[in-house]
Amino acid sequence: MSRQMVRPGGRSARVQASVHDAVRALMSEVGRDALTVPLVAQRAGVTPSTIYRRWGDLKELLSDVAVERLRPDTAPRDQGDLSADLTAWAEQFLDEMASASGRAYIRDALLGDPVGRNAGQCSAYAAEQIDVILGRATERGEDTPDVETVVDRVVAPLMYRILFRPAGLDGTYARRLVAELLGTTDRDDR
Amino acid sequence: MSRQMVRPGGRSARVQASVHDAVRALMSEVGRDALTVPLVAQRAGVTPSTIYRRWGDLKELLSDVAVERLRPDTAPRDQGDLSADLTAWAEQFLDEMASASGRAYIRDALLGDPVGRNAGQCSAYAAEQIDVILGRATERGEDTPDVETVVDRVVAPLMYRILFRPAGLDGTYARRLVAELLGTTDRDDR
DNA sequence: CGACTAACGCAAACCCTTAGCTTTTGGTCG
DNA sequence: CGACCAAAAGCTAAGGGTTTGCGTTAGTCG
Structure with missing residues (x-):
């Protein structure tokens, strides 16, 4: 973009x-x-x-390139049920974003971005992927949280720790976030 | 620092x-x-x-100054119970961080920071404040989540939206995050 | 008190950045 | 289809931010 x-x-x-x-x-x-x-x-x-x-500015150029690089190139794989889909997606998301180059791209995207357009685009990419996963689950008749809830409970914690606490992140954490989310989706939040 | x-x-x-x-x-x-x-x-x-x-580098100098600026200068006020304490803290946190200058400081802190030392310090500041609040609640005999859970459920969503979706953030959102967290603390996560 | 060394001042060379002007190009209208 | 117009790129020079080597200062330690 x-x-x-x-x-x-x-x-x-x-x-x-x-x-x-x-x-x-x-x-x-x-x-x-x-x-x-x-x-x-x-x-x-x-x-x-x-x-x-x-x-x-070099920063803004790098920001543009970073956003292109952060765009997911394929739809998330269908693993059969919501829990498996979300877990696999969260693990892959963490893998890509927490790497040294991934963090550099995120920082570039955030950096040269006066109006927050590029950062918003990154968030939109994640939301789109999640939306696909949730849509599939709904078609299967599964009980699904909405996109914003998944962003709050899974994407935000992952990204926060990637940016502010890069140490000690692994797939276990991603899986736990998904598990904790899906264990409480029967509550009537919001 | x-x-x-x-x-x-x-x-x-x-x-x-x-x-x-x-x-x-x-x-x-x-x-x-x-x-x-x-x-x-x-x-x-x-x-x-x-x-x-x-x-x-100028970025690294600004990062140092930003971290100093983001250090909380006072302990969170005691409002009488955990819900009120956390809600007030989250609202104030959002207020300070979501402003134009607050976002600039956060970005500065994140950017000129090769090893993530300054970013980690920012996160530690928030964790300290939350720890004080949770400690008070425990002394009162209240049922409290642990610090990491509050970080995941309140701090991370706030920060994620500040950085990636600056539009449409207000105290309502902060209050809802705290309410949703405290409504489920009786579960035995982790 | 004297030697050692990290940190600062100084100054010159380098090259990134900016701005004015010209030239090319692609869209548009007659 | 051809001419006009505006947007975008090329060119160049001036300005200033950045880097680096060397000499000097001032803490630190024996």
Whole structure:
């Protein structure tokens, strides 16, 4: 999801694509900390001023790339029942996000984001995945919490600990969060 | 909590204090976005290279200052019972953290923090406050959840939404989180 | 009290950032 | 289809933030 979609066809689109590609390529070649706007520009075959004008800042460019990277590429697998689906999703979510690179992407997404658009997009991705899982469960006739409850009880604790307490996170924690949530869904909250 | 406490007495301490003071003063005078290392250095009566060597980066310096700013200055007020204590604390926490300046401080604390020391400190502050509240409740003979549960059920959802979905947050949400938590503390989780 | 060393000041080189101006390009209207 | 217009990219130079080596200062320890 890029900052601006003005003039979607033609040169603008090509420039944006090649800049994004350059960022991803250089990230794995020289590392995230060695990235600079002129370096990206050279690799993308563009002048630095173009990047500064379109993204304003290296932070904002990285934020854009990070959000793309954090977009889930496949729908969550159907494991047969809600508990298994949510558990598997939470474990995978934790795996991807708690890794060093995952945390870097999250921080990038949060960082160069004046209005919170990119951060909101990340949250929306998770909500979409959960919505698919809950929809399946509902079709099966299972009793399901709503998306916001899953966000509060599973996604938020995972993300909070990833950001503020990276130590000692593992699949056990993710599984427990799901178990505690599903053990109380018969209550009539909210 | 400063980055390094080597040689705590004498010049190092004075330099650190005057740099931190300069950051705080300039933040209110020229705004956070106008801060630069040379500007802070001049105000602090220090050369820029000193700041670069000790903090490495403007982000890391701001992260240090942000953590100081996020440290609670007083113990939570005693309102008579656990529900009232937790509710009042959660509302105040949301108030302070969800404001524009609060979010800026949180982001600063998270960003310039390679090893997660500052972020962990922020989390520890909240945990300390909650521990005081829970300790009082236990003394009264009330049935209390443990700190980690409160972090998962109240702090994490608040912080997640502050960071990823800043829109539409208010005291109602904070109160509901506490009410939902205390309505289920009789379960034997974990 | 004297040696040692971490930390700071100084200054120059580097290169990232910004801004004004020109040129190219893609959309649009006659 | 061709000409106009505005958006976006190229170019360049000035400004300033960042880095680094070296000399100096000031805590610390024997």
